Amino acid sequence: MTGLFDELKIRGVTLRNRIAVSPMCQYSCVDGMATDWHLVHLGSRAVGGAALVFTEATAVTPEGRISPQDLGIWNDAQADALVRTVAFIREQGAAAGIQFAHAGRKASMRRPWDLPGVVPESEGGWARVGAPSAIPFSDTFLVPHEMTAGEIADVTAAFVAAARRSLTAGFDVIELHGAHGYLLHEFLSPLSNTRTDRYGGSFENRTRLLREVVTAVRAVWPETHPLFVRISATDWAEGGWDLPQSIELSRALKQLGVDMIDTSSGGNVATATIPLGPGYQVPFAEAIRRDAGIATGAVGLITDAEQAEQVIQSEQADMVLLARELLRDPYWPLAAAQELGQNIAWPAQYLRAGPKGAPRRN
Numbered sequence: 135m136t137g138l139f140d141e142l143k144i145r146g147v148t149l150r151n152r153i154a155v156s157p158m159c160q161y162s163c164v165d166g167m168a169t170d171w172h173l174v175h176l177g178s179r180a181v182g183g184a185a186l187v188f189t190e191a192t193a194v195t196p197e198g199r200i201s202p203q204d205l206g207i208w209n210d211a212q213a214d215a216l217v218r219t220v221a222f223i224r225e226q227g228a229a230a231g232i233q234f235a236h237a238g239r240k241a242s243m244r245r246p247w248d249l250p251g252v253v254p255e256s257e258g259g260w261a262r263v264g265a266p267s268a269i270p271f272s273d274t275f276l277v278p279h280e281m282t283a284g285e286i287a288d289v290t291a292a293f294v295a296a297a298r299r300s301l302t303a304g305f306d307v308i309e310l311h312g313a314h315g316y317l318l319h320e321f322l323s324p325l326s327n328t329r330t331d332r333y334g335g336s337f338e339n340r341t342r343l344l345r346e347v348v349t350a351v352r353a354v355w356p357e358t359h360p361l362f363v364r365i366s367a368t369d370w371a372e373g374g375w376d377l378p379q380s381i382e383l384s385r386a387l388k389q390l391g392v393d394m395i396d397t398s399s400g401g402n403v404a405t406a407t408i409p410l411g412p413g414y415q416v417p418f419a420e421a422i423r424r425d426a427g428i429a430t431g432a433v434g435l436i437t438d439a440e441q442a443e444q445v446i447q448s449e450q451a452d453m454v455l456l457a458r459e460l461l462r463d464p465y466w467p468l469a470a471a472q473e474l475g476q477n478i479a480w481p482a483q484y485l486r487a488g489p490k491g492a493p494r495r496n
């Protein structure tokens with residue numbers, strides 16, 4: 135039986151356990167540049183024992199940022215600024231992952247700890263946001279313009295350029311953000327995509343952009359390097375994207391060389407009611423894993439060691455991604471190992487702390 139602290143080998147990368155740091159926006163950049171915050175924040179979680187540390191959603195174009203303070207990888211200086219953080223993560227024995235994102239119609243918004251709403255151009259926002267169709271997320275967001283075929287092709291090219299830069303920066307894993315109502319998800323869902331060209335209408339057309347991005351990124355991302363896609367398995371709304379479509383999409387993505395479906399949900403319908411509860415998205419990861427035959431990551435309200443162990447042991451998912459619990463405690467994996475009676479290596483610098491209750495060594 136496979137457990138939380140067993141290794142996971144994907145292509146040329148061996149993860150030391152099944153725990154990943156889920157991507158989390160830090161809204162702490164100027165011009166998309168990583169800072170010491172990223173080194174300390176992501177670095178601490180690598181020290182804390184996670185096997186795979188993802189950056190936050192990292193914008194592939196300036197207008198693809200959620201907020202003006204988002205991390206970016208649309209130029210070489212931004213990739214250079216990430217090198218030190220990537221190297222540090224890897225020195226701690228973790229793999230370094232980067233989540234590529236384009237915010238689509240949810241762009242140019244204020245970061246959560248500022249007043250809510252759209253950021254005006256006078257404060258570094260951008261009035262023109264693109265989406266599959268001219269439908270706003272809600273009346274507190276900008277009304278997007280319907281992207282032209284040329285703009286869609288430019289987005290794919292931006293993902294490819296970002297992949298090339300990420301390789302140079304030393305990343306091990308790329309995750310494409312196809313969830314939470316951002317651009318790639320907006321194309322998938324009939325509620326946000328009402329196009330009548332080859333990017334809208336049928337399942338094949340709505341999934342075309344994501345499939346094109348995957349194909350183009352896979353072509354430049356080495357065979358040895360894993361490629362993940364995060365999806366929202368359901369819009370939690372009538373007539374929206376749902377689990378059967380997610381399973382069919384996951385089958386197609388597997389054929390295109392995707393290694394893992396990081397299975398989240400929601401974010402595309404402002405009025406959706408989501409039945410939150412411990413591990414509430416795990417059944418989606420389980421269904422996709424079983425019915426599409428692809429590795430999955432489970433995420434969402436996974437907070438305790440036994441619960442995480444159970445997800446892996448019962449083969450509902452191949453890895454767990456934790457977000458808020460790893461904000462509360464960057465060393466959660468080390469503590470979870472102790473709780474589960476697993477003997478994992480502590481950083482040499484922290485050996486004298488050791489597990490709680492162990493005899494003190496001088």
Ligand SMILES: Cc1cc2nc3c(=O)[nH]c(=O)nc-3n(C[C@H](O)[C@H](O)[C@H](O)COP(=O)(O)O)c2cc1C
Pocket residue numbers: 156157158159160190191233311313314364398433434435436455456457458459
């Ligand atoms: C501060 C914060 C920032 C987040 N930013 C991102 C992001 O950049 N990309 C993403 O896919 N999800 C993002 N999320 C969602 C998390 O990755 C995760 O899916 C969600 O919080 C549920 O997991 P949890 O219950 O372990 O927190 C963010 C969540 C938080 C709390």
